[in-house]
Amino acid sequence: MQTFSLFDLNEYIRRVIALNFTDAIWITAEINQVGSSRGHYYLDLIQKDEKSDQIIAQAQAAIWSSQYRFLVKKYPDILDNLLQDGTEVRLKIKVDFNERYGLKLIIEDLDAQYTYGQAALKRLRVIETLQREGLIGKNKQVSLPPVVQYIAMISSSTAAGFQDFLNHLGENPYGYRFHVTLFSAAMQGINTEREVSEALEQIAERRDEFDAVCIVRGGGSKLDLAAFDSEALGRKVAWFPLPVLIGIGHDIDQTILDLVGHSSLKTPTAVADLIIDHNARFEGLAEEMANRITLLIRQRLQLESRNLFAIRHDLHRVIKVPILRAQHQLEHYQELRSTLMKSYFREFNLKLDRMEEQLNWKNPLFLMEKGYAWVFTGGKPVHSVREVSPGDEITSYLKDGQVTSTVTDVKTRKP
Structure with a gap:
């Protein structure tokens, strides 16, 4: 070989x-x-x-x-x-x-068109997966609080979109004050998905400090938005415990984050407008409710005032008859009392006269005026001839003096 x-x-x-x-x-x-x-x-x-x-x-x-x-x-x-x-x-x-x-x-x-097409195809697959799991629009179920004031911001500190957002909030015509905390993350490039995900995790740990989350960036090409089509990032936003407002600077295409987030806006300033308008609507509703309450109170007071006047009138009418009847009875009682008092005093005076007459008859001086004498012997009044004997010395008290006598004879009157 x-x-x-x-x-x-x-x-x-x-x-x-x-x-x-x-x-x-x-x-x-x-x-x-x-x-x-x-x-x-x-x-x-x-x-x-x-x-x-x-x-x-x-x-x-x-x-x-x-x-x-x-x-x-x-x-x-x-x-x-x-x-x-x-x-x-x-x-x-x-x-x-x-x-x-x-x-x-x-x-x-x-071939740029191929890359765009592949990105779009991948995006469609992610959308289908999230739809099957019911995650499209999931974050919309997390309601914005009545007033959005404390905002967790995910953006790049140097991004123009972030500065536009801050300026727009600060220049709102109502004078609302906002507190924005930046969680810095890359808004394009290979680190975007990881850094945005980490920022969301940090915010979740401090969820009680914020009313809402905003993810904003300036404009860019379709591929700039590729990181925001991430399935993992889409899941995290869909299940996030706070409402997530998306404003990542595109006019036509929607990213996965736009589909799963609470609200999708074209620009960072549009996100700021949404928050300002949301707060203004609540203020308007609060003022309207206050005016309605004031009106209801005023109407109730007027109604109760009329009712009170009617009650007073009815009470006066109802009470007047018994009062007049009582006045007549009182006048009758006064007349009766006067008559009874006169009769009583007249009878009482007669009794006094009789008592005076009786007393006079019992009064030695009165009897002396009539020619009677009060006889004493030994310093004691003589009530009977049996109480003296001849030779006793007696003293007779007359109205104008006294006479001392010697008893020579005592004769008893036969009954």
Whole structure:
């Protein structure tokens, strides 16, 4: 069996490849990693099994600096977004094999429409999955509080959209005050999904401090929004315990986050307007309710005032008859009392006269006025002739003096 040197083998492989791949061909692959040096770009291309997601093919590719300048002119706004880790690409390549450096794919062109189409297809698959699980619009079930004042913001501190949001909130015509806490995250590029996810986790741990979450960024290309089509990020927003307001700067296409979030707005300032208008509606409702309560109280007071007047009138009418009757009875009693008092005093005076007459008859002085005398002997009144004897000395008291006598004879009156 013939033995080949390594160089001979590689030279043979080079000739076979050169013979079979005389022209450039189009291939599809996923960019696993991108690096650059001296204006040249080096791509690690892979292909994954659709079922197991395992890598089944891998190759190194290069864009030389001259070709990169050509591609920049062809895709001035989107080339950097196309050349991102995880992007599905369709590339026009020349197959090159070098005896020392091995196989390398030299990129001559790329198909941006394919990448957009693959991203859209992937997005549709994610949407179908989330729909089956009932997660589309899931976060809408988390109600905004009546007043949104404490806001957790996920954005880049240098993003124009973030500054626009802050300025718009601060310049609201109602004078509302807001407290915005920034959780900084990349808004484009390979770190976006991871940093936004980490920011959501930090906010979830402090959920009691906030009324709502806002994710905002300025405008950009469709591929700039690729991270916001992440299934994992969509799930996290769908199940988030706070309402998540999305304003990531696009006019037509909606990302997965737009579909699962509480509210989807085109721009950061539109998100600010939603919050301001929400608070203004609550203030209007509160004022309307206060006015209605005031009106109801006024109407109730008027009604009760009328009722009180009617009750007072009825009470006066109801009470007046018994009062008049009582007044008549009182006057009757007063007249009766006067009559009874006069009769009583008249009878009483008669009794007094009789008593006075009786007393007078018992009064020695009164009897003395009539010519009677009060007789004493030995300092004691004499009630009978048997109480004196001849020779006793007696004293007779008259109205104007006394007489002392000596008893010479005592005669007893026969009954």
